[in-house]
Amino acid sequence: MIAHIEKVENFYIATFERHLKHSVKEVWSYLTDNEKLPKWFSELRVDELHKGGVIKFDMGDGTFEDLSILDLKVNTVLEFSWWKDTVRFELTEESKGCSLRLIEKINTITDHTPRDLAGWHVCLDVIEALLDGRSIERKEEWKVWYEKYIKEIEKVTNQ
Template structure:
């Protein structure tokens, strides 16, 4: 892996949702929405930056499986693609959570908004900061990948080697 600095915490907020809490990330990417869309929907691309592997493209509504990957440990989670409006909106469940990706043309690139609604189970304290730190790393890896400067996927316990704990603490203060 080439050198990787995840940078400081980014633009993230936490809002109350009907069924829990929604973590909102906004990032500016240099590529057009069509290129970002491919990275969000194609299994080979997702496998290069996302916290999960997809068994099929996320380009049509319906059930699928997203596999959490942590080293050699793999855990299949049921998912359902609910909204597909290329290259603007992609929404799907991930276990009990909901991920909504919104892509808007901006400044010659894309404004990416990720809304991750966390299921309203009696959760572990600080879960939102842990999720924020994980997405921060993933989105930075995605940004590098899109800029033709890939660093390799960072998932699970590997994140501890790339500033996850510091990011978690910073997002805990912020959120």
């Protein structure tokens, strides 16, 4: 399901929702465990898992960017800086698993925004597939969602 994107004051909010048949604890481990993180987002590593801590982003050229952890409640909330934006994961227990919500606060829409949104969309799909013991073709999926997010961004920015 595609993210809901809306303009709020002078920024944008993209909200992704997933209902997973897995426990909060299992899903949390994919967001924070350095053994599992690379399976869905190979550039990310948790350096210091606490509010004020750091997540490292591997730029692929031997350098790393520090992303600050802005909010952390174990098994519930992980929020970190995403350069000028923020990314927030929220987990809520449900009767047959949990709800995973990713909220990206986007300060400025750029040509790169649909790429990021398609990337987050596929990352969430990959987490679900890994938990389910399945695999998905990331590049093909990303292309499909990238085209859809270009259209979604156009709708929001043309309002």
